[in-house]
Structures are given as structure tokens and as C-alpha cells.
Amino acid sequence: xxxxxxxxxxxxxxxxxxxxxxxxxxxxxxxxxxxxxxxxxxxxxxxxxxxxxxxxxxxxxxxxxxxxxxxxxxxxxxxxxxxxxxxxxxxxxxxxxxxxxxxxxxxxxxxxxxxxxxxxxxxxxxxxxxxxxxxxxxxxxxxxxxxxxxxxxxxxxxxxxxxxxxxxxxxxxxxxxxxxxxxxxxxxxxxxxxxxxxxxxxxxxxxxxxxxxxxxxxxxxxxxxxxxxxxxxxxxxxxxxxxxxxxxxxxxxxxxxxxxxxxxxxxxxxxxxxxxxxxxxxxxxxxxxxxxxxxxxxxxxxxxxxxxxxxxxxxxxxxxxxxxxxxxxxxxxxxxxxxxxxxxxxxxxxxxxxxxxxxxxxxxxxxxxxxxxxxxxxxxxxxxxxxxxxxxxxxxxxxxxxxxxxxxxxxxxxxxxxxxxxxxxxxxxxxxxxxxxxxxxxxxxxxxxxxxxxxxxxxxxxxxxxxxxxxxxxxxxxxxxxxxxxxxxx
Ligand code: BES
Ligand code: MN
Ligand code: ZN
Numbered sequence: 001x002x003x004x005x006x007x008x009x010x011x012x013x014x015x016x017x018x019x020x021x022x023x024x025x026x027x028x029x030x031x032x033x034x035x036x037x038x039x040x041x042x043x044x045x046x047x048x049x050x051x052x053x054x055x056x057x058x059x060x061x062x063x064x065x066x067x068x069x070x071x072x073x074x075x076x077x078x079x080x081x082x083x084x085x086x087x088x089x090x091x092x093x094x095x096x097x098x099x100x101x102x103x104x105x106x107x108x109x110x111x112x113x114x115x116x117x118x119x120x121x122x123x124x125x126x127x128x129x130x131x132x133x134x135x136x137x138x139x140x141x142x143x144x145x146x147x148x149x150x151x152x153x154x155x156x157x158x159x160x161x162x163x164x165x166x167x168x169x170x171x172x173x174x175x176x177x178x179x180x181x182x183x184x185x186x187x188x189x190x191x192x193x194x195x196x197x198x199x200x201x202x203x204x205x206x207x208x209x210x211x212x213x214x215x216x217x218x219x220x221x222x223x224x225x226x227x228x229x230x231x232x233x234x235x236x237x238x239x240x241x242x243x244x245x246x247x248x249x250x251x252x253x254x255x256x257x258x259x260x261x262x263x264x265x266x267x268x269x270x271x272x273x274x275x276x277x278x279x280x281x282x283x284x285x286x287x288x289x290x291x292x293x294x295x296x297x298x299x300x301x302x303x304x305x306x307x308x309x310x311x312x313x314x315x316x317x318x319x320x321x322x323x324x325x326x327x328x329x330x331x332x333x334x335x336x337x338x339x340x341x342x343x344x345x346x347x348x349x350x351x352x353x354x355x356x357x358x359x360x361x362x363x364x365x366x367x368x369x370x371x372x373x374x375x376x377x378x379x380x381x382x383x384x385x386x387x388x389x390x391x392x393x394x395x396x397x398x399x400x401x402x403x404x405x406x407x408x409x410x411x412x413x414x415x416x417x418x419x420x421x422x423x424x425x426x427x428x429x430x431x432x433x434x435x436x437x438x439x440x441x442x443x444x445x446x447x448x449x450x451x452x453x454x455x456x457x458x459x460x461x462x463x464x465x466x467x468x469x470x471x472x473x474x475x476x477x478x479x480x481x482x483x484x485x486x487x488x489x490x
Contacts, residue, residue, distance in 0.1 A: 001128065001143055003121060003167070005160045008107055008149030010036045014065045016147065018105035021067035022090045024120070026078040026110045027051040036064040040072060040109065050074050053082040054089040067105055069094065078108075080115035080397050084123045091127035100142035107149035117156050119397050120148065121163035122170070122470065129171065131178045131463060165292040166396070166473050170466030173278075173285030177456065177464035181257035181274045186232040186305035189254055189277065192284055193234045193303065199291025201240050207233040217304075217344035219323040223337045224306035226261055226314025233345070236283070236301035238290045246355035247298035248476060249444075251345045253338045253361035254280030254305030261308045261334030262316055275464060276338070278455030279360035280305060285469035286476070295480050300352050304341040308334070320418045324348065325440055330418035338363045339436045340422060346440040356385055356445045358475075359437065360468065361452075366429025368453035375401040376468055377450035379434040385445050392475035398468050400449060403431055410435040 008016065011034035013023070023040070029051060031041030039062065043049035049057045053076040062070050073090045076082045087106070094101050106120060128143040150156045176184055176192055190206040197204040212221060212233050224231035234254070237247075255276040259265060265273065283301040290299060315321070319331050321340075324347040329340065338361050349357050367377045376393075378400040380386040386402050393400045409431045412424025420439060424432035434448050454467045 001125065001141060002145045003148065003160070003164045004145070005148050005150065005153065005156060007151070007153035009151055010034050010107070010109065013105065013107045013149050016066060016105050016149070018067040018103045018147065019099070019101040020069040020071070020094055021065055021105040021107070022071045022073060022087070024073055024075045024083065024086060024106070024108050025049065025051050026075050029109055039064045043072060052076055053086050056089060056093055058093065069097070078110065078113050078116055080113065080119035083112070083116040084119040084397055087120050087123035088127055091124060095127070102142055102144045104143060104146045105149065106146060108151065111151050112156065114159070115395055115397070117148065117150065117159050118163040118166070121160070121167060122397070125167040125171065129174060131174070133175065133179055134183055162293065162473070162477065165289040166470050168292055169285035169289030169469045169473060172288040173281040173466040173469050174464040176284060177275050177278045177281040181307070184256055184274070184277065185229050186254065186256055186307070187230065189256065189280060189303065189305050190232040190234050193236055196236065196284065196287050196291060200294060201238055202287060202291050203237045205235040207235070215324060215348065216322070217324045217348070218321045219329055219340045220304050220306070220344040222315040222319065222321040222331065223261070223308055223340050226309040226311040227307035229256070229307050231304070231306035234301070234303035234305060236287050238287060238299040240290070240294055241296045241298045245298050247300045247352050248479070249300040249302060249349045249352055249354040249357040250283045250286060250472065251302045251342060251349060251357060251359040252279035252281070252283035253277065253342055253359070253363065254303045255338060255341070256305060256307055258308045258335070258337065259310060261337060262310050262314050263333045263335040264310055265335060269458070272456065272458060275456040276362050277305065278362045278451055278464065281464065282360050282451070282467070282469050282472060285466060286472045289469065289473050290476070293477070295477055297476055297479055299476060300349070300354070302345045302349060304345045306341065308337040323440070327420060327439065328418040330415040330421045332421050333423045336423045336433070339433055342437055343440040346437065350443045354444045356447070357441065358389070358447045358449065358472070360449045360472070362455050363450045364430045364433045364452055367450040370403070370430055371401055371453055373453050373457065375399040376454045376471075377430050378402045378447065379405055379431070379450070380447035381405050381438070382445040382447065385447050388478065389447055389449070389471070389475055392478060393468070393471045396470035396474040398470035400468070400471065403434070405431070405434060405438065
């Protein structure tokens with residue numbers, strides 16, 4: 001799908017041909033003198049169109065536009081959230097219609113607020129995404145071209161470029177997370193990471209079992225030892241700034257399937273544990289977007305990847321392993337495997353002398369209970385880092401919520417047989433998981449995103465959301481030095 005940005009007032013939009021034309025109408029819309037604006041004005045006056053978000057008025061071959069199908073949609077105050085909801089509602093109304101919409105025109109009747117254009121682009125992409133990789137009859141996305149019309153081009157350009165790159169990243173993340181585990185092994189993920197090295201400034205290195213053993217990643221290796229699939233440790237580097245500039249390191253949990261291991265999970269919905277590499281997929285997606293935007297920053301992506309399987313060789317409850325940090329860990333529950341692979345990746349991150357490390361993981365069912373599917377869990381002892389991530393989430397409409405990290409929460413991780421246990425009780429499970437990870441982050445500012453509730457949807461719409469690629473990309477780009485024009489380069 002191709003996005004293009006055009007400078008269009010309503011008269012200009014009328015003259016554009018398209019299969020469908022969505023016009024976003026804000027509250028307080030002042031109709032101009034052209035026929036389309038007059039039509040909108042009449043509809044508002046008559047009460048047939050409401051500028052409240054999500055309210056739709058459908059027209060067919062209106063004399064005031066070239067497009068066959070037209071939707072007037074209210075966007076209320078025009079906040080990014082309202083635009084997201086309005087565009088999703090409009091695409092929902094167009095869905096299933098014949099002929100399918102191939103060319104879409106989407107216009108803002110008033111100048112979009114900051115973040116609104118990005119929200120519109122993201123919502124169009126999300127609503128039209130179709131997974132096809134493991135289907136025999138390929139009926140892909142029908143939408144081929146999307147033209148976005150804004151009153152003033154210059155102001156919209158940088159945001160549009162970021163939005164289009166974010167979509168490419170989100171869709172790469174969706175693709176890999178959606179693939180079933182037999183089509184997305186650790187080796188396949190490593191191949192996907194290697195493919196990203198074709199973009200400028202990106203390099204990729206993949207470590208296998210021997211190298212990981214040499215690094216003494218005993219915790220990561222313990223999780224992988226029950227699987228026939230060899231583990232992979234993926235190191236991606238994006239170098240857009242001088243080497244003297246400390247990088248931000250992203251660490252993505254890459255469990256390509258989580259059976260729970262010997263502490264095996266119940267059968268119901270276990271298929272969804274193919275999504276347990278959603279953190280890894282988000283790191284791949286961010287690099288895809290960086291490759292397109294080429295910002296002046298340095299970023300490292302680390303992905304420990306393996307399956308968590310029960311087997312004669314699998315790690316057993318009670319086993320004690322030695323992590324790369326030297327700390328010993330009593331594995332009381334083999335289903336708390338994410339933290340076991342992440343802790344060694346966090347220790348590995350030290351070598352980059354990072355400005356900050358953010359890990360992204362589908363880590364706990366407890367986080368799903370706490371925050372549901374709306375906000376990811378954010379954990380950080382660093383207030384400034386936490387604020388930047390929260391703000392990036394708001395701007396990108398990819399929300400997170402800060403959770404506590406009081407030391408009292410670590411009490412339950414005490415072990416009689418090792419330095420630390422890998423689980424505490426059921427209470428506060430998302431927080432105790434974060435407290436476990438925190439033990440491995442003494443050398444850098446660190447934040448943890450628990451995306452267990454936000455990385456995928458269950459039920460009829462089962463599938464990856466591509467989150468939190470939007471949040472992470474915004475977080476990274478916000479670090480760039482502002483350009484002379486005062487706006488940062490996209
Ligand atoms: N991948 C799961 C977390 C998960 C569960 C994400 C359900 C989304 C939906 C993780 O590896 C896990 O199994 N966590 C356990 C930890 C427990 C054993 C302390 C959990 O949350 O039940
Ligand atoms: Mn698990
Ligand atoms: Zn898991």
C-alpha cells in the first residue's frame with residue numbers, strides 16, 4: 001500500500017478521483033464557498049452530519065466530488081485519538097463493499113492537529129491490513145493507494161514521513177508475530193533480522209548456541225535446552241550518529257513458542273503463545289522504520305530467541321542456573337521463561353555503554369489483568385526515562401502506564417538455593433517480574449515494557465497489533481537534536 005501526501009483544499013479534493021473519499025470534519029467547521037464545503041455546511045446545519053467523533057454520513061456519486069463513494073465523518077476536536085476512532089469507523093463502513101476500495105482519498109477539512117495525520121495514516125493501515133503468508137488462496141489487502149489531503153503541505157511533511165515509516169515497521173512486526181511458530185522459528189527470526197541489514201546504516205550479527213555458551217548465558221540456554229530448534233541471539237545495530245554518541249538499546253523477548261515448558265500451560269488458547277515473540281517483532285519493526293527514516297541517532301537491538309518446550313532435556317522446576325551476570329537463579333516455574341532469557345540479554349547490553357536500555361516483552365498474564373489491552377505496562381526507576389516513554393506513547397497513540405518498582409515487591413523472589421528465584425507469588429505478578437529483571441540493570445538507565453495485553457488481539461480479530469513500534473519509534477526520534485527550522489527531521 002502506498003501513501004502520498006497532497007496539499008488539497010476542499011475544492012482541490014473534489015477534483016481528485018478515487019474509489020472512496022473520506023472527509024474528516026472538525027467541530028466548528030467554517031464552510032468556504034466551493035460546492036463541497038457548502039454541502040458539508042448544509043449537512044451540518046440540517047443535523048444530518050454531526051461533527052462529534054465517529055458520526056458518519058454516506059453519499060453516493062455526489063455532484064460535489066469525483067469519488068464514487070463519499071463519507072463525511074465528524075472528528076470532534078480533532079485530537080489524534082478522535083481522528084483514529086473516526087478513520088477506523090469510516091474504514092469499517094467501507095469494508096466488505098463491492099467493488100473493494102483500491103484508491104482512497106482521505107482529507108482533513110481543517111488543518112490537522114499535531115499527531116492527527118499520523119493517527120489517520122496508522123488507522124488506515126491497521127484497518128486494511130490482511131495476513132496472507134500461510135493461506136493458500138491469497139486474497140491480500142485491496143487498498144493499494146491512499147492519498148492524504150491537508151490544507152498546508154509544509155507543516156505536515158515530517159509527520160507524514162514518520163507515519164509512513166511507522167506503518168512499514170508496524171506491518172513488519174505484525175507479519176512476524178502473526179506467523180505460526182513453525183513458520184517463525186528463532187532461525188527464521190534471525191533471517192528476518194539479517195534481511196534488515198540491506199537498509200543503510202543497519203548491520204546484523206547472529207549468535208548461535210556455541211557463541212552463547214561462550215558468553216556464559218546460562219539462564220537463556222536453560223530455557224532453550226528443551227527444544228529441537230537451536231537458539232539465536234540477534235544483535236542489530238543502527239548507526240546514524242557519531243560513534244561517541246551512546247546508543248539506546250532495545251531488548252525484545254523472542255520466545256517463538258511458549259508451552260510453559262515442564263510447568264506446562266493448559267491447552268486452551270495455547271496457540272496464542274506463538275505471539276510470545278511480540279517484543280522481538282517490535283524491535284525488528286523499529287529497525288525497519290529507522291532504515292527508512294535514517295535519523296541521526298544510534299540504536300542497538302538485542303533479541304534472545306528460542307522456544308520454551310517440555311522435553312527429556314528440558315530444564316526442571318528447582319534447577320539452579322548461572323546467568324551471564326554471575327547471579328544464580330532457582331527456576332521454580334519454567335513458564336516464567338521470558339525473564340530468564342531477558343536477564344542475559346540485559347547483561348550483554350552493558351558492553352554498548354548505553355544511554356538507556358528498554359526491554360519489550362509479552363512477560364506476564366498479570367499485566368493483562370492489571371491493564372487489559374489498552375495500555376502496556378511501563379516500569380522504570382528513572383523518572384526522566386519513564387516520562388519520555390509515557391509522552392512518546394501519548395504522541396503516537398500507543399499508550400503505556402507507569403507501574404511501581406518498590407523494593408518490597410522483590411521479597412517473594414528470595415530463594416533458599418540460589419541468589420534469586422524466577423517467580424514470586426501470584427500477587428503483583430507483573431511487578432515481581434520487573435523486579436527480577438531490575439537485578440540485571442545496575443549499569444544503565446533502564447525501562448521495561450510489559451506488552452502481554454497489547455501485543456495481540458484474541459477472539460475473532462485474533463492477530464498482532466504491531467505495538468509498541470509506534471511508541472518506540474517516537475521515543476527514539478524525540479532524542480534527535482532539533483534542526484534549524486525548529487522542527488526535528490523525520
Ligand atoms: N508469555 C507468558 C506471559 C503471557 C501469558 C502473556 C498470557 C500473554 C498472555 C509468560 O512467559 C508466562 O508464562 N508468564 C507466567 C509467569 C508466572 C509463571 C509467574 C504467567 O504470567 O502466568
Ligand atoms: Mn511462559
Ligand atoms: Zn512467555
